[in-house]
Amino acid sequence: MNVYETKKFEQLVKGNSYVGRGIVAGLTADGTKAVAAYFIMGRSNNSRNRVFAEKNGEVFTQPFDASKVEDPSLIIYAAVRKHGNSLIVTNGNQTDTVYEGLGKGVSFSQALKSRQFEPDAPNFTPRISAVLNFGEDFNYEMSILKSADEIGSACNRYTFSYSPLAGVGHFIHTYVCDGNPIPTFQGEPERVSVPDRIDEFTSEIWDSLDEDNKISLYVRYTDLKTGAEESRLINKNE
Numbered sequence: 345m346n347v348y349e350t351k352k353f354e355q356l357v358k359g360n361s362y363v364g365r366g367i368v369a370g371l372t373a374d375g376t377k378a379v380a381a382y383f384i385m386g387r388s389n390n391s392r393n394r395v396f397a398e399k400n401g402e403v404f405t406q407p408f409d410a411s412k413v414e415d416p417s418l419i420i421y422a423a424v425r426k427h428g429n430s431l432i433v434t435n436g437n438q439t440d441t442v443y444e445g446l447g448k449g450v451s452f453s454q455a456l457k458s459r460q461f462e463p464d465a466p467n468f469t470p471r472i473s474a475v476l477n478f479g480e481d482f483n484y485e486m487s488i489l490k491s492a493d494e495i496g497s498a499c500n501r502y503t504f505s506y507s508p509l510a511g512v513g514h515f516i517h518t519y520v521c522d523g524n525p526i527p528t529f530q531g532e533p534e535r536v537s538v539p540d541r542i543d544e545f546t547s548e549i550w551d552s553l554d555e556d557n558k559i560s561l562y563v564r565y566t567d568l569k570t571g572a573e574e575s576r577l578i579n580k581n582e
Contacts, residue, residue: 350512351536352370353545353550361554362387365435369474369484369550370513370538377485378476378568379513379538379551382423382433383561387522388412395427398561401426401563408581414444418462418469424562431566434473435518438489439491442473452485453503460499461491466525468496472516482508482568486516490528504533513538545575 368381382526384405386392388530395408403424407413413420422438427433427446434441437455439458450473462469466492476484485505496503506514519526542565550561564575 348535350353350537353515353536353548355534356515356534360543360555362519362526363553364469364526365472366515366517366519367433367435367472367474367486368513368515368536368538369433369476369486371482371537372538372540372565373511374540375510376541376568377565378431378478378482379510379563379565380424380431380474380476380501381545381561381563382432382435384435384552385553385557386559386561387557392417393581394419394559395581396423396577398562398575398577399442401573403577405560408579418464418504424470424564430479431476431478431564432473434471435474436471438471440474442475448572453487453501456487456489456501456503459489461489461496463496465496466494468528469530471530472518474516476566478566478568478571482514484508484514485512486533488516488529494525504576507580511538512536542574542576546578550578556560 351439365384370379393408393412394405397404398493422439425432425443427443432442470488470490473474473487487503489501515536516533545565561578566573
């Protein structure tokens with residue numbers, strides 16, 4: 345078994361109907377650009393009634409048809425925000441929790457101590473988060489907050505800190521696969537290969553996700569020398 349094996353994104357999700365929401369963070373193969381990607385999937389009409397919108401470098405989920413919104417509490421939020429030299433990517437309103445924490449000088453993991461998994465029994469959807477730090481040395485962290493048991497009696501918090509490797513990204517998602525209840529993600533974030541070209545990676549992710557359940561995808565490449573950003577946004581509901 346090669347524990348350092350890095351797989352293409354399609355190898356990790358192809359044929360899996362429901363991995364939920366997912367985040368990838370990493371470094372391009374040529375070592376020049378930081379990579380962040382976030383996608384959402386959905387099974388219910390409420391979850392599927394969404395699109396991503398990018399405004400001033402931040403990404404938000406919003407209703408595709410406002411008249412059909414049933415419960416906005418867990419589906420409408422800021423998914424991507426910048427604070428200073430940090431880029432925050434999460435699957436819920438903990439984006440704002442991390443943003444506010446960084447503003448107070450609190451670390452990524454410390455800020456998330458005030459949060460836990462989503463209150464959507466019996467699934468108890470994990471909160472997954474990432475922060476990419478563009479200081480003197482680029483690095484990134486990922487986190488998952490998940491239920492300690494099947495009744496949601498306690499929250500377990502896991503944080504992973506990474507020294508970037510060229511061509512390597514880490515992929516964390518909310519669920520293992522579809523189910524009832526839906527089984528939550530297990531273990532460390534998965535190693536995924538990251539190409540140099542943003543269009544190649546965007547297409548690979550989008551084309552690999554289940555056609556019926558995929559909703560939206562956002563990918564951003566950031567040049568580590570110049571800070572120049574390039575992004576791609578895909579919404580199924582367009």
